[in-house]
Structures are given as C-alpha cells and as structure tokens.
Amino acid sequence: MDLLTQILLGFCLATDAFAVSITNGMCSKKITAKNVYTTALTFGGFQGIMPVIGYVLGNTFTDVITRYQHYVALFLLGIIGINMIVEAIKEHRDTENVCGTKNIFSAKNLTLQGIATSIDALAVGVSLAAINANIATTSIIIAIITFLCCAFGVYIGRKFGVLLGIRAKLGGGILLILIGVKIFVESCI
Template identity: 25%
Template sequence: MSFALGMDAFSIGLGMGMLELRKKQILKIGMTIGLFHMIMPLLGMTLGKQISVYFGGIATMVGGFLLLLMGMLMIRASFSKDKESFITPVGIGLLLFALSVSLDSFSVGLSLGIYGAKTAAVIIMFGFMSMVLTWAGLLMGSKVQQWLGSYSEALGGCILMAFGAKLLF
C-alpha cells in the first residue's frame, strides 16, 4: 500500500522535476513529501471510523483541485515570456505541493484506522516510500527536462493536471 501511495508521489514528482531544480531542492522536496505522507495518514488513522466516508471524499476532491490548479499554472508559465517559473517548490508552494500529493494518504489512513493497522509501521513505510519515490520522480523529471527543453514545464503541468483529474473523476 505504501508503494501504491508513493507511486502517486513519483508521478507527480516526475512532473514537478521538469522544473529546473537544484539537488538540494530535490532532497528537501522528497523529505517534505515523506513527512506529509506520515502526518496525513496519522491524522486519518486517529480520526477513525466516524468520519471516514465524509472526509475521505473531501480530501480527494481538494487534492485533485490543487493538482489541477498547479498544472494549469505550470502550463501558463511555460508559455510566458518571463522565464521565472510561477510554481516553485519552496516555502508555501512546497507545502501546498506536499499537501496535495499526500491528501490521498489521509483517506487511506482513515480506512486503516478502522481496521486497526499498526500505526508506527504504517506511518514509517508511507513516509519512507513516498520520499524515495518522490526523489526518483524528481530526478527522472530533471533528465526529461534536459531532453525536452522549454516544453518540459508544459508537459509537467499536463502530468499534474492528469493526476488532478484522476482524483476528481
């Protein structure tokens, strides 16, 4: 299950990796997403069965909307004459990115809380796998960015929008 959730982070990291990122930024992004993939399911597991049906759908919708928005902004920035990227994974942008990627972990945490899963094992595996897979996606995205040049940011935005649409529909 941690691998499946981490694959979303990988795919989204692949899109975000098409921005020009330094290795230090890639390290920080992976660690932040890993941390959010620990916090969100922990919150979900503690809330438990009472609200799983209600909040699970809301978390997915919010995550999908945020990814669609970020994708649209990346595509818009790719066609802008100003080469400064509008979406940058630093500060608030990094927190919003990590939150949007980890919202599905909240829903999974709600379900796991119902079944009484081992909290520590779940949290550690979710965080570790999402961190490693995010790094892999970001590094692969940077290689694709080198091949595609100026079109890479638009492709990255399309990837983010596709995952946002997948969450919404």
Template identity: 25%
Template sequence: MGITELIGEIITLSIMAIALGMDAFSLGLGMGMIRLRLKQVFYIGITIGIFHVIMPLLGIGLGRMISVHFSGIASYIGGALLLILGLQMVVSSFKSGQQTLVTPIGFGLIIFALSVSLDSFSVGLSLGIFGARTAVAIFLFGFFSMVLTWVGLLLGRKVQTWLGSYGEALGGSILLAFGLKLLLPF
C-alpha cells in the same frame, strides 16, 4: 490482508507517488536550466524527498483523526481532495509565465521543497482517511519524488522546456483518476 491485496496497494501507492513526483520533476526541469552543480542537484533531490516524507506523514496523521470522527463520509472527503489537487495541478501546468522566484540554496531550498511538497500533504490526508499503510506510502512518496527531482534537474540541464508543463499535467491527471475512482465505485 493477502499477498495480492498487498501488492495491489503497493502498486497503487507507487502510481500515486509517481504522480506526486511529477510536480517535482517538472519544477526540476525548469530549475535545471539554471545550470546547477551536481552537488546542488544532489542536495535539492534529498531535501525534496525528505519533505515528501514529512508532509504526507502529517497529512496521514490528520486524515486518520478525521476518519475517526467522519467515518461515514471519509471516502467522499478523500476522493474530493484528490480531485481538487489533481485539477489544480492540471490547471497550473497550463498557466504561462510561471517562474521560480526562490533560489534552491539554503533557506530558499527549504521554501522551494515546502512549496513542491504541499500537494503531498493533501494526498497524505486522503490516505490517512482510507487507512493506507503509512510506512510504505511515505517511503514511496519520498523515494519517487527524490528520484524524479534528480531526473528533472539533470534532464533540465539538457533539454530546456519541451516537457515541463506536460509532466505536471500528467501527474494531475493521475490524481484526478484516483479521486474519481474513490468517489465512483466501479
């Protein structure tokens, strides 16, 4: 693999990581409105970042096992998963009345981080099918989700609700585009 291919893969994975992190960002915006202390903001971001490393890692491992058995249709499976995930994110961003029922403290923080990172499991599954670089992918997923969670929480303290659902819709749109790219080679 040449340097330009490596750079291209890193850019692609970074865009996917940002798209996944937009979900954490938009949820962080909403959660930031409950006026958390900065120490809580720090721990929430770290926890969500850790879960965005663990979940795609599990997905990548399972995706690689699937690709061994279904190599002929692996790209279609991965593309379809990204399409479904992106569509789900876009649709859920326009549903009104979504409230976080779990407080981001203790066990509630674990439940919250797990729910925010479930989509990264699916993306990890797709990446495992395509054989993406595991270390680069999980680092980028964890880093961007952590940073975007912090930004969302801190911004949520300032601006209330003017961007929340649009951030998740943008992230879903990016995943939809990647799913289409995988299904329709052009």
C-alpha cells in the same frame, strides 16, 4: 492500497517537484553533484514527510472521515489534480519569468520550493488516513520516487527546459484525479 497505486501516487506527487527540478536545472549555468543531491533530498524529504503529517491530522477526524472516506479521497485528490493542471497551464503561458532566482540551489530557495511542492502531499496524507492506508510504506515510496525524479529532473532541465516540466505536472494532475476516482469507485462497489 495496493503497491501499484502507491507507486502511481508517488509519481503523481513527484510531478510538481520534478517540474521545479527541471526548471532549476534549466536556470543553472553549472550543475554539480551537490546541486542534484540537495535538490533531490530536499524535495524527497518534504514529499515523504508531508503525507505523514496529513495522515496524523486526518486521524484526528477519523469518525467523520471514515463515514465519507471515498468522498473525501475523491474530493481532495480531485482538487489537487485540478490545481496541478491549472498551474501547468499558467506556467505554460508565463515561461519568461521562470528563472528569477540567481542562486537557484540555495538552502532557502530549495526549502521554499520543497514546501511549496509538497502541500499537495499533505492533503493526500489526509486522504490516506480516510482509507486507512499504510502510511509508512506509502510515504517511503513517495519519498524515493520523488528523490529519483528530482535528481533526473535537474540533469535533464538543461536539455529539455520548461516544456517537459509543464507536461509532467499536467500528467500528474490527471493521474491524481484518476486515483481519486478509482478509490471512489472501489469503495462504492
């Protein structure tokens, strides 16, 4: 997997966390540097670790996955991308219930959000095992991009609100599907 694809994958996976960061910023009356760093570290950490876990799990099924790697990558990335698009559409319809938590930056809330937004990264890790990608480099790129996007997301959340977050998730879903198609096409040629 080339560097450009790794960077695009990082941005795709960061979109969920970015959208949640925007929402957190929008729902907070006061944003501190601590809020920004804890949000970015939590989301970046989970997004960086989950592909590694998925990669390890994917390697346990190497014989089966290797034979069908391009199908597995297309299927997993396609499903994740479609799921992100569906979630974005649902969130767009239900923007009234976005700010439900009083202490949006609590450790418990950020941890739950971090896990929820990184489940797709776990599945991507399985896909990365299928194509034998460099997991160390890829997971570091994903973590750094997610960290930067989330730090930025918290700040702009107060200004732009939910609409940008929904569009980011929609765009990320489309990009994940396109990356899956690219991997499929490259392995069939």
